[in-house]
Amino acid sequence: MPVRFAEKKDLERVNELRRQVHGLHAEGRPDIFKPGFSQELQDYIFTVWNDTDREIVVCERDGAIGGFAALHRIAKPENPYMRERTYLDIDEFGVDEACRREGVGTELMDFIRRYAKEQGYRRIELNMWEFNQDALAFYEAVGFTTYRRYMELDIGREGS
Secondary structure, eight states: OOEEEOOGGGHHHHHHHHHHHHHHHHHHOTTTSOSSOOHHHHHHHHHHHHOTTEEEEEEEETTEEEEEEEEEEEEEOOOSSSOOEEEEEEEEEEEOGGGTTTTHHHHHHHHHHHHHHHTTOSOEEEOOOTTOHHHHHHHHHTTOOOOOOOOOOOGGGTTO
16 A cells, blocks of 8 residues: 655545544544534645645555545754653544555554654654544554553533
């Protein structure tokens, strides 16, 4: 399965995949994510496309784009608490529902890993939502480990 950097003509298809991912988030955490895929969300892909610190990667399966990743090169300066850090962040990642468990995600991750090494990065980071256990299983299977957690205490549900 060929993996490559996206071309502008691919962005409509990437948005179709982003719509699937957003739907999964809206269903999993309706208290946080709004339903639907607004024009503003659709247009955001062009913000990513035009940002010189970002890349969009796509994986083709049977001649069609079956998955994508939006990458962000991050450079954080040193501060009193932390050392300077540079890393490649996977800001968005999605595989078409029809292509899951067929190697598309793994091919994307292999490409991203090679790209990160070529660019001199020592770390690839991403964040994910805890409800998405399928994503967690996938990320762990390709080598990601948890090094930080965001936790919540939903006091609006206490005593319910």
